[in-house]
Amino acid sequence: METNDSQTTVQRIAQELWERGSWQIPGGSGAVVGQAVPVCDFSGAFHSWVVPLTMEGKLVAWAQFSSQLALQRFSIFLRREAELDRCPNAADWFDRQVVRERVIEKVGPEADVTAPILTFDRDPSRLVWLVEARDNSGSRKRWFVAGRSVWEDPGTEEVTGGSGGY
Amino acid sequence: MDEKIKPSEVHRIGGLELNLLNYVRALPRAVFEGARLETGTPVFDLNGELLFYRIPTIGPNAAQAGYADVAAHTVFGAPLLGVAPSAVWDEQALVGEARETLAARPKGGKAPVSYDEVRFVAYSYPKLAVAFFHKGKEVNMLELKSWLEVPPSNLKERKPMEPGNFERWSLIDEMPEDRKRENLNRFGERLERLNGPELRDIDASVISATRLVSIIPILRLTDTEELHYSTRQTDHHTCYELRGQETSVWCVGASTQMVLDFYRYEYTQSRIATQLGLGTLQNPNGLPYARDNDVAVALNTMSSGALTATMLTTPPFSTYCDEIRANRPLISFIPGHSRTVAGYTESLLLIWGHTGFRGLLVYDPWPPNVGVITRWENFDTQIYRRAFTAHVTTI
Numbered sequence: 001m002e003t004n005d006s007q008t009t010v011q012r013i014a015q016e017l018w019e020r021g022s023w024q025i026p027g028g029s030g031a032v033v034g035q036a037v038p039v040c041d042f043s044g045a046f047h048s049w050v051v052p053l054t055m056e057g058k059l060v061a062w063a064q065f066s067s068q069l070a071l072q073r074f075s076i077f078l079r080r081e082a083e084l085d086r087c088p089n090a091a092d093w094f095d096r097q098v099v100r101e102r103v104i105e106k107v108g109p110e111a112d113v114t115a116p117i118l119t120f121d122r123d124p125s126r127l128v129w130l131v132e133a134r135d136n137s138g139s140r141k142r143w144f145v146a147g148r149s150v151w152e153d154p155g156t157e158e159v160t161g162g163s164g165g166y
Numbered sequence: 167m168d169e170k171i172k173p174s175e176v177h178r179i180g181g182l183e184l185n186l187l188n189y190v191r192a193l194p195r196a197v198f199e200g201a202r203l204e205t206g207t208p209v210f211d212l213n214g215e216l217l218f219y220r221i222p223t224i225g226p227n228a229a230q231a232g233y234a235d236v237a238a239h240t241v242f243g244a245p246l247l248g249v250a251p252s253a254v255w256d257e258q259a260l261v262g263e264a265r266e267t268l269a270a271r272p273k274g275g276k277a278p279v280s281y282d283e284v285r286f287v288a289y290s291y292p293k294l295a296v297a298f299f300h301k302g303k304e305v306n307m308l309e310l311k312s313w314l315e316v317p318p319s320n321l322k323e324r325k326p327m328e329p330g331n332f333e334r335w336s337l338i339d340e341m342p343e344d345r346k347r348e349n350l351n352r353f354g355e356r357l358e359r360l361n362g363p364e365l366r367d368i369d370a371s372v373i374s375a376t377r378l379v380s381i382i383p384i385l386r387l388t389d390t391e392e393l394h395y396s397t398r399q400t401d402h403h404t405c406y407e408l409r410g411q412e413t414s415v416w417c418v419g420a421s422t423q424m425v426l427d428f429y430r431y432e433y434t435q436s437r438i439a440t441q442l443g444l445g446t447l448q449n450p451n452g453l454p455y456a457r458d459n460d461v462a463v464a465l466n467t468m469s470s471g472a473l474t475a476t477m478l479t480t481p482p483f484s485t486y487c488d489e490i491r492a493n494r495p496l497i498s499f500i501p502g503h504s505r506t507v508a509g510y511t512e513s514l515l516l517i518w519g520h521t522g523f524r525g526l527l528v529y530d531p532w533p534p535n536v537g538v539i540t541r542w543e544n545f546d547t548q549i550y551r552r553a554f555t556a557h558v559t560t561i
Contacts, residue, residue, distance in 0.1 A: 024541070072547050075530065075540040079408070088536055121414075122502025125540075125548075126532045144414070146533040151414045154452075160504050161415035161444075161452025 007049070010036045010065050014051040017063070023074050025053065027081030028060045037094065039064070039127065040119045042156075048072065048124060052094055058087040059094070064124065073125065088147045096129075103131040103143045106150050111135050116145065121153075121162065167354045169240045169346075176219050176245075177203060180236030181370025182360050183246040184223070189375045194251055200226035201373045206236070207257045209286045209294060212319075212336035215239060217288050218247055222255045223373070230254050235292075241338050243349030244356055248292075257286075260310065264296035267313040268306055279305050289316045289334040307334070348482045355484070391490045392509035392527060393428070406495060406508045408529045409435070410537035413450040417504040418442060420531030421497045422464055424506045425556055428495050431469050441468060453504075458552055461497060461504075465556045475556040483524050483545050486510050489555050498528070499552035505530040507553075511542055 015033045017023055025031055034052040041047040046067060053061040060078040065071055077087040091098045099116040107113070116129040121144055128144040130153070135141075142153035154162040171179075181203050188198045206219030216238045225231035233255040235247035261284055268279055281298035289295040289307060295316050297307040307316040309332075316334050324330070326340040341349075359365075368377065395405040406428060411420035412435045419438045426433055436447055441464045445451045453460065458477060465475035478485060487510050489496050496507045509527030525542025532538065 066547060070547055071544060073528070073540045073543045075528075075538040077536065077538055079539060088533070123500050125500070125505075125530060125543075126503055146414070147536060149414055149534040154415065156502075158455040159415075159452040160455065160458070160499055160502060161411075161417045162502070164415065164449075164451050 006067075006069070007036050007038070010049045010051060010069055013065070013069060013071075014063055017071070017074075018053065023053075023061070023063070025061050025076050025078050027083070028053070028055055028076070028078045031055045031060050031078075034090075034094065036065075037118055039124065040117050042119070044117070047120075050118065050127060052090060054090040056084060057090055058084050059090045059092075060084070060087050064127075092147045099129045099145050100131060102145050102148070102150050103133055106143065107133040107135065107141070121146075122156070167240070167350060167357075169350060170216065171238050171240070171245075173208075173219070173238070176236050176238050177206065177221065178370045179245045179357065179360050180206075180219070180221055180234055181373070182365055182368065183236070184234055184249070184373050185368065185370060185375075185378055187246075187249065188373050189378045193249065195375065197225055197231045197251055198223065198373050199375060201231045203234075203371050203373075207255070207286055208238070209235075209288050210297075211239070211291075211338045212287060212289060212334055213339050215338055217291070217337065218242070220255055220257075220286075237353070239338065240350045240353040241341060241346055243352040245353065245360070261296060264298075264308050264310075264313065267308060268298060281305050286310075288337065290329055290332075291337045295334075348484065351482070351484045389487075390509070390511040391487070393490065393493055393495055397493045406529065408537045408539055409531060410533070410535045411435070411531035412535060413447060414534050415450050415452040416444055417531050418453045418461060419444050420537070421504040421506050422461060422468075424529055424531075425465060425495050425497055425554075426468055429469060429473060429556075429558065433468060438464065438468070458499065461554050462556075465554065472559055473556045474559045475554055478553045478555065480550055481553045483510070483512070485553065485555075486526060486545075487512070492557070494555065494557055495529075496556075497554040498526075498550060499554075501549055501551055503532065505532075509541075 018033050031053040034054055036049045036051045038046055039048045039050055048067055049065040051063045052059055061076040063074045078084060096116050100113055103113055112134040114132040116131045119128060119130045120126050121128045128146045131143045133141050133143055144151055144153055154164045157163050187193050201223045204222045204224055206221035208216055209218050209220055211217040218235050218237045220233050220235050222233045223231045232251040232253050234249045237245050237247055281300045283299040285297050287295050287297040294310040295307045298305050309316055319334050329335040392404050393406045409420045409423045411417045416435060416439060419435045419442060422438050423433060423435055439445060442453060442460055462475035462477045465473050486496060486507055490510050498505050498507050506529045507526050508529050511525045513523045524545040526545055528540040528543045530538050530540055
C-alpha cells in the first residue's frame with residue numbers, strides 16, 4: 001500500500017472509531033481527529049502511524065496504528081473535564097517548526113539542524129522527534145524532543161528508561 | 167481443572183461454539199441453521215491420549231454439512247479447533263480404504279499384518295493418519311488419503327515442536343510446560359463462560375440462531391476490570407493515579423511510584439530513584455536489564471516489608487487479569503520502557519479464527535513530566551519483557 005493511501009485510510013479508520021464512540025476521552029467529546037503522522041524506526045524506515053486528537057489547541061489524545069493499520073494503542077492526556085490546561089500544546093508535539101526551535105534553543109542558533117523526524121526511543125510507545133544538530137566544529141549530535149523535553153539520544157544499551165538523560 | 171475433557175462435554179461445548187459462530191454469521195446460515203451434530207470420531211495424540219473429536223454436522227435437509235474439530239484436551243487452549251463447512255467426513259469409508267491399502271501391501275513373504283484395533287491419530291497435528299494396533303502395540307500407521315506409511319519419530323535429532331515435513335510427533339509431549347499451563351488456563355476460562363447460566367440450558371446438539379436471539383442480549387460480550395479502592399466495586403470508584411516520569415529516563419521510578427501510591431506509600435520520584443540507583447534529577451539514569459529485580463526489592467523495602475513483590479518473565483494475559491481482579495496494579499516492562507497496568511478488557515464472544523481483542527489499561531509515565539493513560543493497549547501487538555506483581559502481606 002502506498003504511504004499516501006495508507007495515510008488516508010488510517011485517518012478514515014481513526015475518524016470512524018472516534019465517531020462511533022469506540023474511543024472515550026473524559027471531557028473531550030469536542031475533540032477533533034487530526035492528520036496522521038508517520039513514525040519511523042531507528043533506520044529511518046516507516047514503522048507506524050500516530051493520529052492526534054486535539055481540542056482548543058491542546059493535545060487531548062492520540063492513537064497509534066501499526067504499518068498494517070492495526071490499532072496498537074489509544075492514549076489520553078485529558079483525564080478529567082476542566083483539566084484541558086494540563087494537556088500538552090498540540091504544537092509542541094505536531095508542529096515541526098516548534099520542535100526544531102526547541103533543539104535550536106538547546107544547541108544554539110549557529111548549529112546546523114535537520115528537519116525533525118517522528119520516531120521512538122527504545123519502544124514504539126515512547127514517541128520522540130529526532131533532530132540532528134551539527135555544531136561549528138562539525139560534530140554531530142542526535143537530539144530527542146518529547147513535548148517540551150529535549151535531551152541527547154542516550155543510545156540503545158539494555159537499560160530500562162535509557163542510560164542517561166536530562 | 168483436568169486436562170482431559172469428558173466426551174459428553176466435548177459434544178456439548180462444540181455445539182455451543184458452533185451455535186455462537188452461526189449466530190454471528192461466521193458460518194453459512196443456509197447450511198448450518200437447523201443442523202445437528204452427529205457422533206464424533208475420536209482422534210488421538212501420538213502418545214495415546216485423546217486429543218479431539220471430528221464431529222460431522224447434518225443439515226436440515228439430511229445432507230452432511232461439513233464437520234467441526236472440537237478439543238478433548240486442554241493442550242489447544244480453546245475448545246473449537248476448526249470448522250470445515252463444505253467438507254465431508256466419512257469415518258467408516260476412510261477406515262475401509264486404510265484397511266484395503268494395508269491388506270494390499272507387498273508382504274515380502276511375511277504373514278499379513280494382523281491387528282485388533284484401528285484409530286485415527288494426529289501424527290503431526292493437524293495431519294491425520296489411521297493407525298493399526300495389535301494387543302495395544304502399533305503395527306502400522308498410514309497417512310490419511312495418501313496412505314503412505316508414517317515413518318518413526320526423529321525427536322533425538324531435532325528440537326521439540328520443529329518436526330520435518332513427514333514426521334510423527336506428539337503435540338502433548340512436545341509442547342513446553344509453560345505453554346501447556348497457559349492453554350489450560352485459557353481453556354478453563356472459555357469453559358467457564360460456556361458453562362455460564364445464560365448458555366447452560368441450551369440444547370447444543372442443534373444449531374439455531376433463532377433460539378439464541380433471546381439469550382444474546384444478556385450475554386456479557388466483554389470482560390473488563392479496573393482497579394478500585396477495594397474489590398467491592400459497586401460503591402467504589404476507579405482508584406489509581408498517573409505519574410509522569412520526571413526525567414527522560416525515570417520510567418521505572420515513576421512506575422514504582424504509581425504502585426506505591428496505590429498502597430498509600432507516598433514517596434517522591436527522587437527518593438525512589440535513590441533507592442533504585444537511578445541517579446538524581448540533574449544526573450539521572452535508567453535501570454540496566456541486569457538489575458530488573460531491584461524493582462521487586464524496592465517495592466518490598468519501601469513498604470517496610472508490607473508488600474511482597476514478585477518479578478515475572480513474559481507473563482501471559484491471564485496473569486494481568488488475575489492481578490487486576492484481585493485489585494492489584496502491576497508494573498510492566500517492555501523493551502526499554504516501564505509502565506503500570508491498571509485494567510484489562512477482553513472480548514468474550516470470540517469469532518473462530520480470531521483471538522478477539524485483548525487490551526491492557528496502561529498508565530504510562532511517558533512522555534516526560536506528563537504521562538498518558540492508554541485505554542487500550544493491544545496485548546497481541548506488544549512485546550512484554552517483565553511484570554512485577556505486589557500484594558499486601560497479610561497474617
